[in-house]
Amino acid sequence: MQQPHTQKTFWFIVIGAAFWGINPLFRLLLLETMTSLQIVFIEHIILAFIAVPLIWTYRSDLAHLSLVDIGALLFISWGGSAIATLLFTQGLTYAATHGMGQINSVLLLQKLQPIFAIVLARFVLKESWPKHFGYLVPIALVGTYLLTFGFSLPISGFGEVFQLGSLFAIGAAALWGGSTVMGRLLLRKCRYETVTALRFLLALPLLSVLVLTSPDAWNEPASAAALVFISINLLASALLPGLVSMLLYYRGLQAIKASVATIAELSFPMAGLLVSWVTMEETVTFPQALGFALIWVVLYQISKQQDAKEVLPPLKKRAASA
Numbered sequence: 001m002q003q004p005h006t007q008k009t010f011w012f013i014v015i016g017a018a019f020w021g022i023n024p025l026f027r028l029l030l031l032e033t034m035t036s037l038q039i040v041f042i043e044h045i046i047l048a049f050i051a052v053p054l055i056w057t058y059r060s061d062l063a064h065l066s067l068v069d070i071g072a073l074l075f076i077s078w079g080g081s082a083i084a085t086l087l088f089t090q091g092l093t094y095a096a097t098h099g100m101g102q103i104n105s106v107l108l109l110q111k112l113q114p115i116f117a118i119v120l121a122r123f124v125l126k127e128s129w130p131k132h133f134g135y136l137v138p139i140a141l142v143g144t145y146l147l148t149f150g151f152s153l154p155i156s157g158f159g160e161v162f163q164l165g166s167l168f169a170i171g172a173a174a175l176w177g178g179s180t181v182m183g184r185l186l187l188r189k190c191r192y193e194t195v196t197a198l199r200f201l202l203a204l205p206l207l208s209v210l211v212l213t214s215p216d217a218w219n220e221p222a223s224a225a226a227l228v229f230i231s232i233n234l235l236a237s238a239l240l241p242g243l244v245s246m247l248l249y250y251r252g253l254q255a256i257k258a259s260v261a262t263i264a265e266l267s268f269p270m271a272g273l274l275v276s277w278v279t280m281e282e283t284v285t286f287p288q289a290l291g292f293a294l295i296w297v298v299l300y301q302i303s304k305q306q307d308a309k310e311v312l313p314p315l316k317k318r319a320a321s322a
Contacts (some may be wrong), residue, residue, distance in 0.1 A: 010303045011265040012252030021271025025279060026237035033230060036089060037217050039304030040082070040209045043238040044200055050243060051197035072182035076195075077202035080179030082210070084172040107272060109169040111144055116177030117262035123183050130305045130311035140263050140298040146291025147269050177262060184258040185252060185302040192250035199246065210258045260302055265318075266295050 030039050055062075065073075091106045114137065122125045186195050192242040211217045221227040253261050270292055282290075 009252045009255035009259070010264060012170040012248045013256060013261050014267040014299060014303075016245045016248030017265040018271035019241050019248070019314050021273075022270045022275055023241040024238065024272065025275060026233050026241070029235070030230065030233055033221055033226060034219050035217055036318040037086075037207070037210060037214060038219065039237070040085065041045065041199070041211050042202075042234055043242055044081075044204050046238040047200040047243055048204060048237060052194050055201065056189050058194045061194040066187045067185060072177045072185050072191040073198050073202055075175075075182045076186075077177040077199045078206050080182075081199060081203045082206050084175035084179070085177070086210075087168045088172035089209045091165040091172065094168065095197075097163035106165045106169040107148055108145075108268040109150070109166050111141065112139065112172050113173040114262040114266070116174045118177075118259045120178055120181040121184070121258040121262075125184060125258060127259050130257075130302060131257060131299075132301070132305075133259070136301060137263060139294055140266055142293030143291040144269055144285045146264055146294070147273055150285055150287035179256045180253075180265070184253050187254050189226065189248065192247065192254055195250050196243070196246045200242075202231070202266065234251055263302060265310045266300060268298065270295055 029037075029041070088106075088110060095106045118129075118137065123130075183195060190198075221230055249261075252264070256264070272282065273288060273292060277284050
């Protein structure tokens, strides 16, 4: 009876992750006048004005948090929101000085994120896999590869894989994959609004330290007109790929296993491809179209398998059993 509901919540994650794909529309414009760290910091300040009232409204959730839960919160807010992004950016920066092959190895190793999430979900959350999951995941990963590299080999030898940039990429993939698992863990005791608000709010102290200690972390707009343009873009970036996407994501994660959610997140590169095609007039190649189709088929097949047993019970029952 509840199966259609669980199918619908699966698509909450798909839509939420797809919002991340529109982030370059704002980032590319903002990076012309601001640093990446500056953008992320200001976005979190904007989101704090929404996060604080949410936390106050649902403050009763905080009474049930253990030290493990607080550690999970720090993992998703510091690791998933801040450190992983910085690691991936640093990996690309390092690789850019050593040739295209090493850049491709960073992009390739970042695709390990679903593997980390699936393995951690099995051990941390004791999740079982849906039917046919064992072959659907490789198909989805092949689709992601085709979206990024097409039919070409991105590296010419293992020497391009074993480099410092690759370690940064693996670290970022592990943190992003682990954040999915920790989010599901927290949703056993908290509402999705609380998890979303705490993710943004707890990242602010770390980001503040990084801004204060990083050289050249802050740029000033050239004019009042530029300030207005930047402010509008920052607000839109914070609310759409930021707040709305994460509310949808955690809303869906209440009823979806973390191992399944990490596959639903592959809508992110699909949306990125569509954004590049529509707004930047980039040509979509046959391999990219094939990769898009493979991911879509996998998402559809997994959505049909969602079981009502995966839905977390009402919050009062979750707190009572904690």
